[in-house]
Amino acid sequence: MATTTAVPPERQTAVQKAALFFQSCRNVYKGHRSELELVRKRLLDFGVFWPEMRNESRLVRTLVSASATWNWGSVIQLYTWQPGRFTVSPTRTFGLTLLRRAAMLSPTRGQSTYKQYFDKMVNAFRHNDGQAISYAELIELESKIIPLLAKQYVAASRTTRVNASLDELEALSLGIVPKVVWKEELQNYFNITVDPIFDFENVEFIREFFSTVKSVGEEKMMYYVGWALVQATSLLTNAELVRYFFQTEALADYGHQEICFSIGRIYMGVPLFARYVRNSVTPAVLRDASSVLRILHHSLRQRLENTSLDWSKLVSVAPFLNESESIILNLVSNSDDKHLDKLYERFPDMTASIITNLELATQGRRATEENTEAPKFDRFDNLYSVDGRSFSLFPMAFEPPTYHEHAPIAVKFGALGGEMADGFARVLSAALPAADAETRYKLESKASCELRGNDTGPSEALSLGLRAMSMSTLYEAFILHKGSPYGLPVGDRKTVTDAKLFFILWCYVHCGARNAVSQCKDLLTVLSHFHRVFGCSPGSGMFPGRVCGMSK
Numbered sequence: 001m002a003t004t005t006a007v008p009p010e011r012q013t014a015v016q017k018a019a020l021f022f023q024s025c026r027n028v029y030k031g032h033r034s035e036l037e038l039v040r041k042r043l044l045d046f047g048v049f050w051p052e053m054r055n056e057s058r059l060v061r062t063l064v065s066a067s068a069t070w071n072w073g074s075v076i077q078l079y080t081w082q083p084g085r086f087t088v089s090p091t092r093t094f095g096l097t098l099l100r101r102a103a104m105l106s107p108t109r110g111q112s113t114y115k116q117y118f119d120k121m122v123n124a125f126r127h128n129d130g131q132a133i134s135y136a137e138l139i140e141l142e143s144k145i146i147p148l149l150a151k152q153y154v155a156a157s158r159t160t161r162v163n164a165s166l167d168e169l170e171a172l173s174l175g176i177v178p179k180v181v182w183k184e185e186l187q188n189y190f191n192i193t194v195d196p197i198f199d200f201e202n203v204e205f206i207r208e209f210f211s212t213v214k215s216v217g218e219e220k221m222m223y224y225v226g227w228a229l230v231q232a233t234s235l236l237t238n239a240e241l242v243r244y245f246f247q248t249e250a251l252a253d254y255g256h257q258e259i260c261f262s263i264g265r266i267y268m269g270v271p272l273f274a275r276y277v278r279n280s281v282t283p284a285v286l287r288d289a290s291s292v293l294r295i296l297h298h299s300l301r302q303r304l305e306n307t308s309l310d311w312s313k314l315v316s317v318a319p320f321l322n323e324s325e326s327i328i329l330n331l332v333s334n335s336d337d338k339h340l341d342k343l344y345e346r347f348p349d350m351t352a353s354i355i356t357n358l359e360l361a362t363q364g365r366r367a368t369e370e371n372t373e374a375p376k377f378d379r380f381d382n383l384y385s386v387d388g389r390s391f392s393l394f395p396m397a398f399e400p401p402t403y404h405e406h407a408p409i410a411v412k413f414g415a416l417g418g419e420m421a422d423g424f425a426r427v428l429s430a431a432l433p434a435a436d437a438e439t440r441y442k443l444e445s446k447a448s449c450e451l452r453g454n455d456t457g458p459s460e461a462l463s464l465g466l467r468a469m470s471m472s473t474l475y476e477a478f479i480l481h482k483g484s485p486y487g488l489p490v491g492d493r494k495t496v497t498d499a500k501l502f503f504i505l506w507c508y509v510h511c512g513a514r515n516a517v518s519q520c521k522d523l524l525t526v527l528s529h530f531h532r533v534f535g536c537s538p539g540s541g542m543f544p545g546r547v548c549g550m551s552k
Helices: 014-029 038-046 059-069 092-105 112-125 135-153 165-170 179-190 204-217 218-234 239-246 249-282 283-306 311-317 337-343 355-364 409-434 437-450 458-481 497-509 516-524 528-534
Strands: 077-080 083-090 162-165 197-201 386-387 388-394
Touching: 014 249, 014 388, 038 059, 038 112, 038 218, 038 355, 059 077, 059 179, 059 355, 077 204, 077 283, 077 355, 083 218, 083 239, 083 458, 083 528, 092 112, 092 135, 092 337, 112 218, 112 239, 112 516, 135 204, 162 165, 165 179, 165 204, 165 239, 179 311, 179 337, 204 218, 204 386, 218 239, 218 386, 239 249, 239 355, 249 355, 283 311, 283 409, 283 458, 311 528, 388 409, 409 458, 409 497, 437 458, 437 516, 458 497, 458 516, 458 528, 497 528
Parallel strands: 083 197
Antiparallel strands: 077 083, 162 197, 386 388
16 A cells, blocks of 8 residues: 555655655645645745735736646646646636535534634735735635636536637637737746647636636735635645644545545556555455446446347447446556556655655656556546546545445445446446437437426436436346345345445435535436335425436
8 A cells, every 4th residue: 555655765666656655645634744834835936925915916827837836736727748738627626625615614514614714724824914804805705706616617518629729728818818928927837839739628617717807806816716726735734724624533534535646646646556456456356346347237238228229339439338347457557567667767756745746746747758647536526537438447436435345235336336327327428429310319318308497408418317327227236136146145224225225325425526416416306216215205305206218
């Protein structure tokens, strides 16, 4: 495991670099290491004077310099591993700040929790006798910014644009930032000598971001961006601030581990997860998980064929459907240690400081032509990565609560199987545009049943319909096979049936996400299985208004 690997200070192997990177991150919380002074210095380097509001702040310079130094943590990042090519997108850390803010402002906690957190952060990051704006002013500013950005951040439909020019970036930033300024800042911080090319992820969010700049003014938007960046970097600062962010010891420990894994994936993904899988995902675990996968895969194929869909046509646009074992097998790295050491030879030796390591790893990654990332994941949505027309499970899918080798089969199907079912649905959704007209029509017509209001568009309905179909298939496969040799015997539970336990674990894994309404409630309300298992009566919030062909 990365937490126990002994690492020398010099001449480190790739696995040792990855291990020390992860250890330096976790030691902020587990080892009570403080990086506060170094974090404060870096924020000043980025032009972040939070908690003060200064008119000399320059928003674009902050976004570009933070991306150049870390490729992590800001509201919008310019993500690059190739000279002159940038992916512009909102960051997952911004989503995490929204999630925690909502939790701290929830009625069960009262308004004081978020204020206490704000006051704690002001005390930690205040510069000498600088004047911080009040909590009331923060809330007023957030009320003008967060609803607009959050709506686009969690939107189901997001536009991407590739191979865009500086002219298009200038247009997307609504002319607030002239292209000459963009070019100058990119040249200064990234040392590019060619005309930059941009790939935009979530165009709507980026446009809304700059529209909000125009609305509230650069000075106030710079303050908010600084506040978001301070919250993200506080997770790499000290244990006390991590606990304040997550509010409880249990959430802090688990949440901080996920942050360290997600950062490690970006920079040290290949050796970190290769070693993780070798030590943690044993052949017995792989066989167990593969059993759940085979049952789901077989049942899904039968279901699709029974709805008059031509399986071969689906496979033609999603070959993964015939090779689904890869979502398990992809976890097992085929890279030996010599290959890993060669791949990471341009990465400097890591240190005890996660902040220093972020900078060193960013330099090493940009000097390395081959990709060193593990598949993207987002615990706040799922534990798998959809990459084109396939998906891969992230190693943390094989840890509680998603998986335990000795858990009842209801738990394995409801939690780990739920991730697999969701992944199948997303692969189908991504592949469908390339399918023939007849196949598209059959799936889309079945999904049209899910249109329940004016605020639900066709793409959302299709996504929901596919997820409902996949989830329903998983449940039926579980009921059919729960007594088979594919899992350990279910224990004696007099008050909780197997079926209830299945849904309880599924809900536990999925219903705490930032977009839980769409990921959890919307899906369960169209599943006839759910209301039958829990005895939901007509008229209740969880009773389906109709039973759609995809979710029967």
